[in-house]
Amino acid sequence: MTALFVDTGKVSVNPPNDRQVWRAQRATLSLDDYVEGVLSRDRMRLARAISLVESSNPDHQRLAQELLVRLAPHCGAAHRIGITGVPGVGKSTFIESFGNRLTEWGHRVAVLAVDPSSSRSGGSILGDKTRMETLANNPDAYIRPSPSSGRLGGVTRTTRETMMVMDAAGYDVILVETVGAGQNETVVADMTDFFLVLMLPGAGDELQGIKKGVLELADLIAVNKCEDDNEQKAEAARQHYANALHIMTPASANWRPPVLKISGLAGLGLDDLWERIEEHRGLLTESGELEATRRRQRIKWMWSMIEDKLMDAMKAHPQVKTRLPAISAAVEEGATTVPVAVLELLRAFGLSVDLNG
Numbered sequence: 001m002t003a004l005f006v007d008t009g010k011v012s013v014n015p016p017n018d019r020q021v022w023r024a025q026r027a028t029l030s031l032d033d034y035v036e037g038v039l040s041r042d043r044m045r046l047a048r049a050i051s052l053v054e055s056s057n058p059d060h061q062r063l064a065q066e067l068l069v070r071l072a073p074h075c076g077a078a079h080r081i082g083i084t085g086v087p088g089v090g091k092s093t094f095i096e097s098f099g100n101r102l103t104e105w106g107h108r109v110a111v112l113a114v115d116p117s118s119s120r121s122g123g124s125i126l127g128d129k130t131r132m133e134t135l136a137n138n139p140d141a142y143i144r145p146s147p148s149s150g151r152l153g154g155v156t157r158t159t160r161e162t163m164m165v166m167d168a169a170g171y172d173v174i175l176v177e178t179v180g181a182g183q184n185e186t187v188v189a190d191m192t193d194f195f196l197v198l199m200l201p202g203a204g205d206e207l208q209g210i211k212k213g214v215l216e217l218a219d220l221i222a223v224n225k226c227e228d229d230n231e232q233k234a235e236a237a238r239q240h241y242a243n244a245l246h247i248m249t250p251a252s253a254n255w256r257p258p259v260l261k262i263s264g265l266a267g268l269g270l271d272d273l274w275e276r277i278e279e280h281r282g283l284l285t286e287s288g289e290l291e292a293t294r295r296r297q298r299i300k301w302m303w304s305m306i307e308d309k310l311m312d313a314m315k316a317h318p319q320v321k322t323r324l325p326a327i328s329a330a331v332e333e334g335a336t337t338v339p340v341a342v343l344e345l346l347r348a349f350g351l352s353v354d355l356n357g
């Protein structure tokens with residue numbers, strides 16, 4: 001039953017009955033309805049606001065952009081934490097127990113998952129819903145599963161906008177789960193304030209398929225599944241990663257990423273972990289680095305959106321569509337060079353460019 005409500009974003013302590021859900025889903029909401037719904041943390045309208053933001057329908061998009069303009073003044077208080085690690089490291093289990101702990105400490109927690117390849121991992125998302133059942137029923141938490149499909153750019157566009165909605169709704173901690181699959185981590189690190197990498201105990205399996213580049217992104221490495229009977233392996237892993245980090249140049253002059261031992265399942269080390277996250281936030285706020293990073297992230301967001309929009313516009317352009325088959329064929333056969341083909345397509349798109357620029 002809970003899973004059903006998580007699925008559509010309508011998590012509720014007292015789930016509305018089907019008829020109420022149906023009626024609320026059908027009712028047309030005005031911009032003011034959305035704004036009020038989000039600001040008052042009304043779950044039904046909050047869920048619909050996020051659906052609006054995720055929608056690719058042009059009318060929805062227009063309304064969504066107006067909504068974000070209205071919400072923007074209410075944003076900025078949330079601390080956004082990215083969480084990565086190989087499948088099975090225990091991300092979802094950790095988020096469930098950490099999220100519940102944070103609400104006990106008076107925080108409001110929003111959770112979302114970024115998985116650009118969710119068709120591949122449809123099964124694990126189903127697993128996550130049951131894994132986060134108590135958090136899903138926590139009135140101070142809000143779980144939003146990732147949009148079901150889309151290319152990397154599309155999914156991340158909505159992720160940032162979804163975080164804005166959650167931020168405006170007063171969720172002061174936003175946890176973003178991403179599958180450690182190489183490229184996702186950089187994308188998520190670019191939209192969060194703190195990047196947490198979960199690792200398995202047992203240093204023998206080296207970096208567990210986690211690339212060195214990912215360790216460089218880490219603000220903290222937590223060796224997970226460190227229950228008592230795991231102590232030796234856990235400590236070996238902790239030392240291994242501490243050494244690995246030691247020989248790296250830290251990304252920030254104000255912060256040396258610590259390595260902690262935790263257990264999401266047993267709830268061990270979570271208070272220490274949160275202390276470090278708060279310490280990080282304090283130091284980076286004081287030094288101005290947090291704000292500088294957020295400024296840089298907004299500019300990156302702008303350029304990545306420009307790329308998306310330009311690509312969409314170019315692919316949809318009538319002249320480009322007309323010329324594309326012949327030019328593609330010529331490129332495949334080697335009858336024309338790629339630079340010449342690109343030039344022709346850009347000109348068909350209406351740009352006055354030459355081969356040098």
Ligand SMILES: Nc1nc2c(ncn2[C@@H]2O[C@H](COP(=O)(O)OP(=O)(O)O)[C@@H](O)[C@H]2O)c(=O)[nH]1
Binds near residue numbers: 085086089093124224
């Ligand atoms: N022993 C132990 N097992 C855990 C812990 N956290 C998760 N697990 C188990 O590891 C498996 C994968 O967990 P899950 O949270 O789905 O990992 P995810 O794929 O990273 O989201 C499940 O069987 C969990 O019960 C932990 O702290 N200790």
Ligand SMILES: [Mg+2]
Binds near residue numbers: 091092124128177
């Ligand atoms: Mg998971």
